Amino acid sequence: MQTNRTESFSTADRHEFLNRFHPISQEEFNAIQEKIKSKTLKRNESLIRPGQVQKQLFLIRSGVQMCHYDQHDKKHVIAFTYPPNLCAIPDSFSEQVPSRYGFTSVTASEVDCLSFEDLQLLYAQFPNIETLFRRINEKLLVRLLNLHIEFRSMSIEERFTAFCQRSPHLLQKVPHKYIASYLGIDATNFSKLFNSIRI
Template structure:
């Protein structure tokens, strides 16, 4: 039921349409360190996180660049790979053991055709994701490292204890040493 309330933040989906959506979900488990998507692979399933934390990232020259984190009750996807059924440029890696529910791309398309409410829900979720990406870009350019750290702590405090700090530092565009200083000195 918690996922139902999560969806309703984006669109006031009826309980009947919610049931239509969730009755088609299948389950899958992933182990810590396991990749859900790798570069060159087309993401064919849209994942709904039940438990665990996942990270979207790419690696170059022995450095990991973190794009995003996902955790319950959010979706877990490489948006452009899933939406356009094109090869991914990024990884999604499980940072903890993870339980997911998923729909195939084809099945989701049928549901979107079947229900205007489900289609509207996903459109609004994508709009929110786009707004979050724009805000992250603004924050990376306009905020000090302390402001970025505090904003992250307010939005996702639970991740401070579940995600290696080097990955949070990468996501926030902060040197890991400076992140460690912030973590030890700035109280929230």
């Protein structure tokens, strides 16, 4: 689930956001917050590099980040994250295996970090927290399936328009070459679309 917010995301906002997936009590939310450590990222700083194991789940407080696959000195952008989203490479974090992908801060960012070990402890102590994160994963899978169908069935003009309607703020915050990569559009065609389509 995404919103169009990229400003700083408060603790109270986070509780409200998590409750959209599955209600948790104040005690359960406080237990999550007690395990969290905050981190500030510079522009273009890596959260995860290919080959690293993602040992922490990132809860985005501010800024924009991107997941990418690097090949032949080129970044192929897979996803963007921003508040109030969670940031994870699912197989690396869930299975604690080296990632094939990178996660990089596109802008200066603030993230809260929850370690894999602490999350497992929370699951054991609070079954409702485990239900919460299962529901988040289910919503993510549905969203990824919808995006896959969208990319397969839409023309480049339709993909561009859908992206702009869903995340218009990214056009001002993210270099257009990364958006073009994410949408699977040639940079020249992206420039033409950007200058010709009114959103």
